[in-house]
Amino acid sequence: MGRVLVTGMSGTGKTTLLEELARRGFHTVDTDDDGWTLADGSWDAIRMAALLDRHPDVIVSGTVDNQVDFYDRFGNVVLLSVPLDIALQRVSTRVNNPYGRTEPERIEIARYTEEVEPLLRQSATVELDGRLPVPELADRVGALAAPSSSP
Incomplete structure (x- = not known):
């Protein structure tokens, strides 16, 4: 199965990685964008199921409470991680997402x-x-998404 979920805490580089994978021609979905995440912080399960039904070769990025409900639909679940100090530095300077700039958000990132x-x-x-x-990173995730790496 060529589907890959890239997950991890804020500031680990998920969006940057997905942008590089998309630039390389992979079908990617960043669930932080375009209404994939509902007000309660979970994925829109109907929409996610439909995506996975239609696309056997998609790389999805996100971290939500109900992602575990979809693990069996992915060939690989990749955890992208960095030390907390790196994550906090990254979220304080990134321009593509305002989350993590306030002290309460930084405390939340540390707790998560x-x-x-x-x-x-x-x-x-x-x-x-x-x-x-x-x-x-893109080489490694791209290799996981390749049909020959399917379990």
Whole structure:
């Protein structure tokens, strides 16, 4: 199966990685955009199921409560991680997403890193260091999305 989920905390580089993969011609969906996430913070399950029904070769990025409901639809679940200080530095300077600039949001990122990231790590099939060069990360995720890497 060529579907890959790229997950991780804010500031790990998910959006930048997806942009590079899209530039390389992969079909990508960043669920932080375009209404994929509902007001309660979960994915729109009907919309996500429809996407996965239609596309056997999509790379999806996001971190939401109900993503576990879709793990069996992905060939790989990739956890992108960085140390907390790196994530906080990145969110304070990025221009494509305002989340993480306020102190309450930074505290939330720290709490999620402590409480949620270990859960993501347990269910990930691959963990990648988000400090690696973006082209190298894209090579690795792109190889996972290739049909020959399907389980």
